[in-house]
Amino acid sequence: MRAPTAAPGRRLPLVLRNRAFGTVWLSQVLTQAGTRMFQVGASWWLIGYVASDGGGLAAGLFMAVSTLPAVALPSLVARAIARSSHRSLLRAAATGAGTAAVGLAVWAAASELPVVAVYATTLALATCQAFFDPCLTTSVPALVDDEDIEAATGFELSTQSLASLGGALLGALVVDVAGVTGLASGCAVAYSSAAVLITTVRFHTPPYGTAPPAASTEPAACRATATRRTLRQILGALPHIRPILLCFTAANLFTTAVFVVMPLYTATVLHGNGATVSLLEASLGLGTLIGSCTGARLPGRPTVAGSACLGAMAIALAIPGLIAARPVIAAALLVTGWCGGVIGVRFVALFQRMVPASDKPAFFAVMQAVLGATFPLASLLFGLLGDHLSARTLCLIQAAGLTPAALALLLLPHHSAPPAPASAPADGGTR
Numbered sequence: 001m002r003a004p005t006a007a008p009g010r011r012l013p014l015v016l017r018n019r020a021f022g023t024v025w026l027s028q029v030l031t032q033a034g035t036r037m038f039q040v041g042a043s044w045w046l047i048g049y050v051a052s053d054g055g056g057l058a059a060g061l062f063m064a065v066s067t068l069p070a071v072a073l074p075s076l077v078a079r080a081i082a083r084s085s086h087r088s089l090l091r092a093a094a095t096g097a098g099t100a101a102v103g104l105a106v107w108a109a110a111s112e113l114p115v116v117a118v119y120a121t122t123l124a125l126a127t128c129q130a131f132f133d134p135c136l137t138t139s140v141p142a143l144v145d146d147e148d149i150e151a152a153t154g155f156e157l158s159t160q161s162l163a164s165l166g167g168a169l170l171g172a173l174v175v176d177v178a179g180v181t182g183l184a185s186g187c188a189v190a191y192s193s194a195a196v197l198i199t200t201v202r203f204h205t206p207p208y209g210t211a212p213p214a215a216s217t218e219p220a221a222c223r224a225t226a227t228r229r230t231l232r233q234i235l236g237a238l239p240h241i242r243p244i245l246l247c248f249t250a251a252n253l254f255t256t257a258v259f260v261v262m263p264l265y266t267a268t269v270l271h272g273n274g275a276t277v278s279l280l281e282a283s284l285g286l287g288t289l290i291g292s293c294t295g296a297r298l299p300g301r302p303t304v305a306g307s308a309c310l311g312a313m314a315i316a317l318a319i320p321g322l323i324a325a326r327p328v329i330a331a332a333l334l335v336t337g338w339c340g341g342v343i344g345v346r347f348v349a350l351f352q353r354m355v356p357a358s359d360k361p362a363f364f365a366v367m368q369a370v371l372g373a374t375f376p377l378a379s380l381l382f383g384l385l386g387d388h389l390s391a392r393t394l395c396l397i398q399a400a401g402l403t404p405a406a407l408a409l410l411l412l413p414h415h416s417a418p419p420a421p422a423s424a425p426a427d428g429g430t431r
Contacts, residue, residue, distance in 0.1 A: 060383015
C-alpha cells in the first residue's frame, strides 16, 4: 500500500522511504518558501524603498493582510478539505498561487508597481496557503503508517523553518538585486514546481467525506453525526485541547510580531540592508528547523515542555532590546526559532492522535485560524508602535508579553494534556 520499509537496522528518513509523503512534503517546502520569500522581500521593499517615514505601519498592515485568509476562512477550508480529494485541492492551491505571482511579475516588469498590487498579491498567496497547509496536515494519515505519524509531523512542521530559512536568505536579497519583478518570478517558479510534484502523488485512502458507505469503518450513524458537527461542536468536544490553544493564541500575539520587528530593527537600530534582514530571518528559520527535528526527543509532559520553551523564548526575545550586536541577535533568534520548532512538533503530534479522524479537516483548519487570529492584530499593533517607539523597546514588550502565557501553560491541570492513545490508528481506519 505504501513504499516498503528499509531493511532491518538503520532506517532511512521518512521522506526517503515513503516516496509519496516525501513528494508532498517537498511541495509544501516550495509553497511555504515562496510565500515566506514574498513576505520577507515585500516587507523589506516597503520599509527600505517605499515608505517615507519609519515604515512600521506599512509593514504591519502588509503582514496583517498576509494572515487574514487563515483567520477568516476556516469553515470554507474545512468544507473544501472534506469534499475534495487531497491531490486536487493541493494542486489547485499551488497553481493559484503561481498564477498570482506570475501576474505580479509581469505587472512589475511592464510598469511602475502600485503598493496596492503587492498587498493584493500577498492576500492571494496567503489564501492559497490557507488551503494548502491544513489539507496537507489532514492528509498525513493517508500517506504514512501510524508509527510514523510523529516523524511525519516533524517533517511537515520543518517546512515552516525551511521556508523561513530559504525565504529569509532570498527574499530581501532578491529585492535589493532584482526588485519586485525578481521576487515575484522566484515565487512563481516555486509554486509551479510544487503543483507539478503534487500531480505525481497518489493518496492511498479516500479523502474525508467522499468514501462510499461500504468502505467506511465507522457506523452510518457516526458518519452522519460527524458530517453535521460544526467547528464550535468540535472544539466543545475537546476540552483538553481548548486551554492549550488559548495559551498559544495569547503567546502568538507577541511571538508573531517578530516578523514586523525584525525589518524595523534592521533599518532603525542596525542600519543594515537586505543582507542583514537575511541573516536575522535565516537565524530564526534555522532554529525552527533544528527544533522541528529535535522536539520529539525533549522529555516531559507537553505542557511543561511548552511552558519552558515559551519562557526561554521570552528571554531570547529580550536580548535584542538590551544588546544591539548582530551576532548576539542572530543567536537569540536561533534560540527563539528552536523553541517554536519544539512546541510545534510536540503539540501537533499530540493533536494528531487526540482528534477523531472525522473531525481532523475541520479541527486543523480552525487550529490554524485560532492560532493565527492574533497575527493581524499583532502586526498592526507592533507596526503602529514601531512608528512611535524604538525597535529595542518593542523587543522588550514581546518578552514581557510572553511571560504570562508561559506561566498559564505551566499551571494547566495534568488532564489538559493526556498521553497519546496507543491503540487506534490516527486516521481511524485499519492497517
